[in-house]
Amino acid sequence: MTLHLDDHDRALLAGEHGPAARMAMSILVRMAEVQDAPAMLDITQAHIDSAIYMGAAGLEFAERLASLGGRVAVPSTLNVSGLDEHHWQEWPVPEEWARNAHRQMIAYQSMGCVPTWTCAPYQSALAPKFGQQIAWGESNAIVFANSVLGARTERYPDLLDICAALTGRVPALGLHLTENRAGQLLVRLGGLPERVQALESFCPVLGHWLGRNCGERIPVIEGLVITPTEDQLKALGAAASSSGAVALFHIVGVTPEAKTLEAAFQGRAPEATMALSLADLCRARDELTTAEGSTLDMVVLGSPHFSLAEFARLTPLLRGLRRQPEVSFLVTTSRGVRDLAGSAGHLAVLEEFGGRVTVDTCILATPMLPPSVKTIMTNSAKYAYYTPGLLGAQVAFGSLEDCVRSAVSGRIVRDDSGWRA
Amino acid sequence: MRGRVLVAGEASGTVLVSPEPLSFWGGYDYKTGEIIDRRHPLSGQKAAGCVLALPLTRGSSTTTAVLLESVKAGTAPAAILSPRVDSFLVLASVVADEMYGRPIPILALSEADFAALRTGQRVEVRRDGEVSFEGAIGPELSGGPR
Numbered sequence: 002m003t004l005h006l007d008d009h010d011r012a013l014l015a016g017e018h019g020p021a022a023r024m025a026m027s028i029l030v031r032m033a034e035v036q037d038a039p040a041m042l043d044i045t046q047a048h049i050d051s052a053i054y055m056g057a058a059g060l061e062f063a064e065r066l067a068s069l070g071g072r073v074a075v076p077s078t079l080n081v082s083g084l085d086e087h088h089w090q091e092w093p094v095p096e097e098w099a100r101n102a103h104r105q106m107i108a109y110q111s112m113g114c115v116p117t118w119t120c121a122p123y124q125s126a127l128a129p130k131f132g133q134q135i136a137w138g139e140s141n142a143i144v145f146a147n148s149v150l151g152a153r154t155e156r157y158p159d160l161l162d163i164c165a166a167l168t169g170r171v172p173a174l175g176l177h178l179t180e181n182r183a184g185q186l187l188v189r190l191g192g193l194p195e196r197v198q199a200l201e202s203f204c205p206v207l208g209h210w211l212g213r214n215c216g217e218r219i220p221v222i223e224g225l226v227i228t229p230t231e232d233q234l235k236a237l238g239a240a241a242s243s244s245g246a247v248a249l250f251h252i253v254g255v256t257p258e259a260k261t262l263e264a265a266f267q268g269r270a271p272e273a274t275m276a277l278s279l280a281d282l283c284r285a286r287d288e289l290t291t292a293e294g295s296t297l298d299m300v301v302l303g304s305p306h307f308s309l310a311e312f313a314r315l316t317p318l319l320r321g322l323r324r325q326p327e328v329s330f331l332v333t334t335s336r337g338v339r340d341l342a343g344s345a346g347h348l349a350v351l352e353e354f355g356g357r358v359t360v361d362t363c364i365l366a367t368p369m370l371p372p373s374v375k376t377i378m379t380n381s382a383k384y385a386y387y388t389p390g391l392l393g394a395q396v397a398f399g400s401l402e403d404c405v406r407s408a409v410s411g412r413i414v415r416d417d418s419g420w421r422a
Numbered sequence: 423m424r425g426r427v428l429v430a431g432e433a434s435g436t437v438l439v440s441p442e443p444l445s446f447w448g449g450y451d452y453k454t455g456e457i458i459d460r461r462h463p464l465s466g467q468k469a470a471g472c473v474l475a476l477p478l479t480r481g482s483s484t485t486t487a488v489l490l491e492s493v494k495a496g497t498a499p500a501a502i503l504s505p506r507v508d509s510f511l512v513l514a515s516v517v518a519d520e521m522y523g524r525p526i527p528i529l530a531l532s533e534a535d536f537a538a539l540r541t542g543q544r545v546e547v548r549r550d551g552e553v554s555f556e557g558a559i560g561p562e563l564s565g566g567p568r
Contacts, residue, residue: 024520031516035428036509055487056452058494062521138483158510159487160517216443217478246443246478291460365448389460390448 021071050138212245
């Protein structure tokens with residue numbers, strides 16, 4: 002297929018909008034050609050994951066674009082960075098890392114990106130609306146925007162998200178187009194009793210299973226009897242886009258493009274149908290725990306970034322209690338949500354419990370944890386999925402209640418009763 | 423065999439077949455070129471300098487950043503063969519070309535050709551997408567090539 006470029010695209014490629022936009026457009030056009038896109042289309046906003054410091058090459062790329070005078074062409078928010086800008090000194094973050102990560106933050110801000118520094122940009126006032134064409138990075142944000150908000154984004158990898166932001170253009174393909182948003186796999190939950198679906202860990206475990214079994218195909222979930230909260234949908238998507246490449250899911254009767262089963266499949270037949278059993282789900286849940294004993298060093302909550310509603314659930318669990326001194330307790334969130342949580346009184350309770358907050362980043366994106374942390378407990382399937390590889394630590398996955406009880410008792414305790422047949 | 427050229431280039435090396443998708447973020451240490459996803463069947467193998475046969479990437483949108491770092495650090499796979507167009511991999515290679523003039527050759531193979539690849543084979547990847555096999559099929563590797 003021949004790629005059609007319009008006058009604006011050609012002007013961008015010719016450098017009429019500056020050398021940074023030219024480099025960005027050149028990368029976008031090469032990608033469009035490889036992916037057989039017929040044309041480019043306009044986006045209305047971008048979410049930039051590329052500001053996470055990974056190493057010298059990513060920093061060089063950012064500073065190259067910034068030094069070429071790059072300015073974003075559409076409103077662009079920033080994902081987590083490699084540094085809690087104002088609190089990194091409270092943790093054993095190496096100074097050289099901090100210096101480089103900060104340079105990368107500055108480079109993206111200098112291109113006009115909004116310093117939201119969060120992996121949950123849908124929790125802010127800048128969240129896109131139904132049908133909006135956007136270019137988002139960060140896998141959990143992508144799947145949330147597509148599935149829950151009904152906005153339209155491809156899975157934009159690091160480096161390409163900023164190219165889209167600098168030009169306001171993306172290849173017209175994939176999930177930007179209605180016909181590619183139809184469900185492909187039917188996932189039946191009919192065999193799972195409501196008491197199981199109502200468990201706090203149900204949504205992240207279901208997400209982990211979806212990622213494992215759907216790859217990058219679009220699942221349609223039928224038979225969900227609970228009414229999921231925004232945070233449950235967030236947890237489901239984050240898990241599915243960690244263990245797999247799910248960028249869009251539909252839940253019949255819940256998500257906006259799945260008012261009916263027929264609507265979710267756009268009238269087509271499913272490629273395959275899978276019925277999920279409690280045994281399948283229990284196996285998926287077990288996969289998220291690698292820790293073998295009950296020794297615990299740290300509880301970490303907030304991947305994706307903790308929401309105000311999650312703080313409101315956590316506070317009554319913490320009130321009047323205190324963690325064991327040898328188990329640290331951390332919540333990762335955004336500056337915006339931290340400020341709201343402070344105003345609502347949640348941070349005072351967290352502090353009395355002995356907990357701390359990290360903003361701008363998370364334990365996976367910045368080297369903040371001391372090497373003495375060997376075992377981590379979390380209620381996040383995404384943290385659980387990545388902790389062994391990225392941090393070299395063992396992980397235990399449990400509910401929010403399990404996490405608090407474990408911090409209080411000083412060892413891993415999990416209530417498995419709800420998961421029994 | 424011949425694949426569709428996604429990013430053109432020349433390379434030779436030992437094939438390392440990944441039976442499962444891989445997320446480079448959390449799955450690939452660009453400082454060493456080792457696969458570090460402890461749930462992955464290739465955990466502990468070094469992919470640096472190998473012709474990596476990869477069904478597709480998984481999950482994180484940070485995969486491209488890690489792969490670009492590996493190009494700069496000299497720990498990237500010599501080439502990547504995949505049964506489909508994986509845009510995350512292609513992008514890293516395109517940016518490596520724009521930044522350093524050092525793209526990773528990437529080919530999309532037919533499912534049948536991809537399925538015929540075996541770890542340990544010595545192959546040469548040419549600019550036109552031709553993949554040629556050198557000599558007999560090598561033994562299965564246990565500790566990675568070289």
